[in-house]
Amino acid sequence: MRFRTRFNAVGGISDFIEQWRRPTPYRWPILAASFLVSGSLMFWVTQEKYYYPPEQPEVTYITTFAEGRTDEEIRQSNIENQRQKDEREAEQARLLERRRELYKEVGAATGLDVDAMEAQIEADEAAEAEAERQRLERLFGEREDRSETTVETDSE
Incomplete structure (x- = not known):
């Protein structure tokens, strides 16, 4: 048995033409809806999106230091910053010690x-x-x- 004789499209095509020639009232709207659905699907599937990489930002450096500082000015600035840092650390140590004393007083008052x-x-x-x-x-x-x-x- 040959493959070609088993699957002959002539019968299917003739049945389609016979059904198409029948006078049905919704033939054209159904055909339009079919094309619209399949066309929309094909349009959606075949779209290609390309996202461009973002532009490189333009960096503007802001500095709080003067442009032409001398080494002596830098050294004096470092000394002043270290002095301020030492003062802050001493104040934090004083507050921590005061907090410990208060906790000791509370603990002693509660019988610990x-x-x-x-x-x-x-x-x-x-x-x-x-x-x-x-x-x-x-x-x-x-x-x-x-x-x-x-x-x-x-x-x-």
């Missing part, structure tokens, strides 16, 4: 053993500092050991 709590806090802070020192020693001590061994091998 403030001295034992302070000793425990100091012990915890000392343990944390020692752990951090050991961690840094392990990290940087290995580097120093390696650099010493490389120096020793180079000198030999």
Whole structure:
């Protein structure tokens, strides 16, 4: 049996023509709706959008320093900034100490053993500092050991 004889389009085309020739009242609106739907779908599918990369911004640098400062002016400015920083840190330390004193007073007024709590806090802070020192020693001590061994091998 041949493939061509099994699937013959002549019968289908003749049936379509016969149905098309029948006088149906909604033939043209249905045909228009069919074209509109399939045309809209094809239009939507075949659109290509291209997004351009954004333009590079124009950078304007704003500086608060004078254009032609001398090294001495820079040094004086650095000294003044360091003085202000030291004053701020001293004020923060003073406020922190005042806060600790107030907490001690409140704790003593409520019947807590403030001295034992302070000793425990100091012990915890000392343990944390020692752990951090050991961690840094392990990290940087290995580097120093390696650099010493490389120096020793180079000198030999």
